[in-house]
Amino acid sequence: MNFYHDNTTGKKYDIGHLRRHVVEYVQEAAGENPERRYSVEVSYSNHCYTERNDAGERSFDIARYEQSKTLPDIMAELMTRECHHTGKTNFVTLDIDEDRIYEVYFEVFKRKKKLYIRVQSAYIRDKSRMSSQPRRAKIKFSTILFNMLHDKPIHPPQQKK
Numbered sequence: 001m002n003f004y005h006d007n008t009t010g011k012k013y014d015i016g017h018l019r020r021h022v023v024e025y026v027q028e029a030a031g032e033n034p035e036r037r038y039s040v041e042v043s044y045s046n047h048c049y050t051e052r053n054d055a056g057e058r059s060f061d062i063a064r065y066e067q068s069k070t071l072p073d074i075m076a077e078l079m080t081r082e083c084h085h086t087g088k089t090n091f092v093t094l095d096i097d098e099d100r101i102y103e104v105y106f107e108v109f110k111r112k113k114k115l116y117i118r119v120q121s122a123y124i125r126d127k128s129r130m131s132s133q134p135r136r137a138k139i140k141f142s143t144i145l146f147n148m149l150h151d152k153p154i155h156p157p158q159q160k161k
Contacts (some may be wrong), residue, residue, distance in 0.1 A: 002019070020043045025078065047062065078093060
């Protein structure tokens with residue numbers, strides 16, 4: 001699927017930038033740890049360019065769509081970006097400019113010895129979403145990939161008492 005047809009306006013939008021693709025991540029050698037390479041298939045949900053409307057249904061959102069054009073680059077840079085565990089089964093990375101915070105939520109999983117990333121949602125954090133911010137604990141992306149590949153648990157951050 002390369003196009004999204006907006007039933008409200010009748011316009012078609014090219015979403016080819018969100019096609020499934022493979023990213024080769026490289027973890028540099030450090031000390032006695034050798035260089036590690038990870039080939040990961042990345043896919044994107046429609047939540048990257050749609051928004052839930054008042055009826056609870058998803059509808060096209062031009063702002064999310066425009067911002068989604070940066071997602072392939074963001075995902076390719078995960079090894080050098082700050083990542084956070086959300087306290088659930090997913091992770092988030094933040095793309096911060098002077099006037100906005102773009103949050104990219106993703107899950108990492110293994111199937112038949114292959115690693116996958118699914119970008120679940122991506123949006124600019126605004127005042128209407130401030131109360132729904134998840135707990136966050138920093139985690140290295142290389143740790144996520146290594147643990148997933150080797151079936152090691154990734155523990156969510158501890159709740160503060």
